[in-house]
Amino acid sequence: MTTPSKLALVPFVSVDNMMKLVNKIGPAQMIAEIADYIEADFKRWELFDKTPRVAAHSEEGVIELMPTSDGESYGFKYVNGHPANMARGFQTVTAFGVLARVDNGYPILLSEMTILTALRTAATSALVAKYLAPKGSKTMAMIGNGAQCEFQALAFKTIVGIDTVRLYDIDPDATAKAAKNLAATGLEVISCTSPEDAVAGAQIITTCTADKQCATILTDNMVGAGVHINAIGGDCPGKTELHRDILLRSDIFVEYPPQTRVEGEIQQLDDDHPVTELWRVMLGQAEGRRDDKQITLFDSVGFATEDFSALRYIHDQLAHHDTFVELDMLADPDDPRDLFGMVARAAS
Numbered sequence: 085m086t087t088p089s090k091l092a093l094v095p096f097v098s099v100d101n102m103m104k105l106v107n108k109i110g111p112a113q114m115i116a117e118i119a120d121y122i123e124a125d126f127k128r129w130e131l132f133d134k135t136p137r138v139a140a141h142s143e144e145g146v147i148e149l150m151p152t153s154d155g156e157s158y159g160f161k162y163v164n165g166h167p168a169n170m171a172r173g174f175q176t177v178t179a180f181g182v183l184a185r186v187d188n189g190y191p192i193l194l195s196e197m198t199i200l201t202a203l204r205t206a207a208t209s210a211l212v213a214k215y216l217a218p219k220g221s222k223t224m225a226m227i228g229n230g231a232q233c234e235f236q237a238l239a240f241k242t243i244v245g246i247d248t249v250r251l252y253d254i255d256p257d258a259t260a261k262a263a264k265n266l267a268a269t270g271l272e273v274i275s276c277t278s279p280e281d282a283v284a285g286a287q288i289i290t291t292c293t294a295d296k297q298c299a300t301i302l303t304d305n306m307v308g309a310g311v312h313i314n315a316i317g318g319d320c321p322g323k324t325e326l327h328r329d330i331l332l333r334s335d336i337f338v339e340y341p342p343q344t345r346v347e348g349e350i351q352q353l354d355d356d357h358p359v360t361e362l363w364r365v366m367l368g369q370a371e372g373r374r375d376d377k378q379i380t381l382f383d384s385v386g387f388a389t390e391d392f393s394a395l396r397y398i399h400d401q402l403a404h405h406d407t408f409v410e411l412d413m414l415a416d417p418d419d420p421r422d423l424f425g426m427v428a429r430a431a432s
């Protein structure tokens with residue numbers, strides 16, 4: 085049997101090891117650190133090879149590949165979105181991802197990304213709100229209390245400084261689960277019985293529901309002047325959360341327009357409806373929040389660079405934390421041309 089060389093061994097972060105890493109670093113600190121990586125990569129936007137994600141749609145949901153590269157590293161995420169999964173005992177969203185060297189194409193990290201997606205989505209939402217939400221925002225309404233919910237609440241507490249979250253879900257069990265999980269975070273948690281109740285007094289509204297249809301989670305009259313909306317759940321063709329009239333009253337901020345025009349809330353608008361790209365706001369090239377009457381909307385769909393940043397962060401943690409195993413994933417014959425010989429020798 086041959087022993088694989090160090091180069092051929094790929095660090096693998098399992099779900100178990102990801103949980104250990106999150107608990108070692110602490111979820112709030114990890115979200116804040118991932119947000120720093122995401123922000124740094126948004127600020128190098130023009131370096132990235134960008135493409136809308138490649139989506140395979142079915143009756144039940146979608147399976148997507150999300151690739152990107154900064155010229156030095158290449159990354160992709162495999163992710164699904166199946167709104168009916170929860171009722172069948174499966175996650176709505178599961179994911180894994182790869183980071184590789186561009187110079188020789190060798191993968192340098194394979195990681196679970198179901199937990200990492202929740203962390204990076206929360207980090208992105210709160211990072212964006214840092215630029216767009218009203219200064220001094222203290223209360224967030226959180227509509228949809230599923231898998232992403234607590235990560236979002238924690239991210240907004242850590243990065244934006246909210247102290248109160250008002251929860252609502254059509255399923256009261258989901259709200260009870262989130263309230264229990266958030267009890268020890270220091271947030272004041274208020275469980276609400278209607279979406280109207282949840283948005284009362286909130287400066288930030290996060291919608292994070294899963295439904296494979298154009299739903300109306302927020303109607304126009306629920307959104308007052310000056311609010312920041314963080315709309316996460318509408319992220320597929322034919323899957324939206326906001327009434328169109330809200331979009332018409334909002335200044336809309338997006339990750340990557342060619343993807344968001346197809347998948348985001350703005351699929352309800354004309355293709356030339358003005359939107360602002362977040363990287364420009366982060367670089368100071370475009371205005372974020374102008375005044376306290378403006379409604380700002382982050383039409384979040386999740387873009388490949390955010391996963392790339394999260395993978396880059398996890399890869400950097402490998403030097404400090406022993407939370408990975410090495411996989412014999414790449415064939416590594418002594419003579420690179422003697423692949424056949426290596427297989428044949430393994431028989432003896």
Ligand SMILES: NC(=O)c1ccc[n+]([C@@H]2O[C@H](COP(=O)([O-])OP(=O)(O)OC[C@H]3O[C@@H](n4cnc5c(N)ncnc54)[C@H](O)[C@@H]3O)[C@@H](O)[C@H]2O)c1
Binds near residue numbers: 176229230233294295
């Ligand atoms: N933008 C992004 O980057 C990003 C990242 C991850 C997930 N998502 C999307 O976010 C959504 C939520 O993901 P999740 O993993 O938390 O899903 P989940 O299935 O765990 O939770 C969704 C919750 O929404 C609730 N819900 C459904 N319809 C509702 C309604 N009308 N009003 C109130 N609550 C309602 C459900 O009861 C459930 O508790 C999904 O649509 C997913 O595709 C987006």
